[in-house]
């Protein structure tokens with residue numbers, strides 16, 4: 001079995017690793033988590049491909065680990081099995097203050113060049129080898145997926161036709177979708193869709209999305225937001241207490257992912273949390289992932305706590 005390294009973002013202590021596992025589950029990949037060392041999650045699997053993991057939001061890249069070595073003993077790589085066709089480049093990445101010889105990339109590149117059919121191309125390589133440096137160890141790895149995290153920045157509030165202070169950052173919205181383990185061709189409902197941030201992220205991975213909001217402004221705004229990114233969604237107006245009737249033709253969906261209204265930020269006076277909790281079992285065949293500012297919901301334990309500022313924490317529940 002091969003070992004893969006998921007280079008996790010450290011924007012939250014637990015969610016990036018949980019998101020990685022959830023995506024492997026959603027994609028039906030056989031795997032075993034070997035260990036986690038800070039930002040490195042090591043996973044054993046037979047075959048992890050870019051198509052399966054490029055939906056991750058809180059991972060920078062996924063690489064197959066080929067060899068571990070002491071950074072100053074890179075010459076030993078010459079005796080190890082290595083293979084690559086076409087062009088390649090070697091780049092290094094420091095994950096802590098591990099020291100490495102100045103010319104490490106060039107020297108590892110020479111060894112690969114000499115011992116394989118590959119040839120160096122630093123500008124547009126077919127294969128990128130990464131040498132991760134951590135805890136006085138070097139990990140020679142082949143990049144499997146280099147995740148384009150800049151696309152999340154391009155979908156932030158200020159780049160959408162409709163925005164509101166309630167909008168989630170696209171990366172968080174995307175991670176919540178992934179935590180639900182919804183497959184790319186699955187169906188998803190956000191019954192408090194607001195500006196459509198969760199729906200947008202789910203639609204972009206290929207899901208069939210349904211949204212509900214009690215405010216006209218949000219319904220129209222989220223429709224515009226999805227349209228602006230060329231994805232489709234079925235967004236209807238109404239109160240969550242009527243969700244079963246309103247989405248009679250669409251329920252149950254595979255997954256429900258939502259961000260409940262927060263007391264202070266919400267224009268709506270009646271807190272719909274209890275109504276939503278009563279409905280949970282009817283809505284999704286698989287998982288429901290919801291975020292709220294409450295950590296004391298009867299019968300539910302939050303999976304993650306997200307610090308927002310001194311007087312606001314958010315809690316993510318996975319049911």
Ligand SMILES: C[S@@+](CC[C@H](N)C(=O)[O-])C[C@H]1O[C@@H](n2cnc3c(N)ncnc32)[C@H](O)[C@@H]1O
Nearest residue numbers: 167168192194195197213214239240259261272
């Ligand atoms: C926290 S916001 C959702 C924000 C959203 N995740 C986004 O990124 O824009 C909660 C939404 O729930 C809606 N809402 C409040 N009470 C509702 C109810 N009873 N039924 C349906 N929607 C409701 C509000 O109008 C608001 O848009």
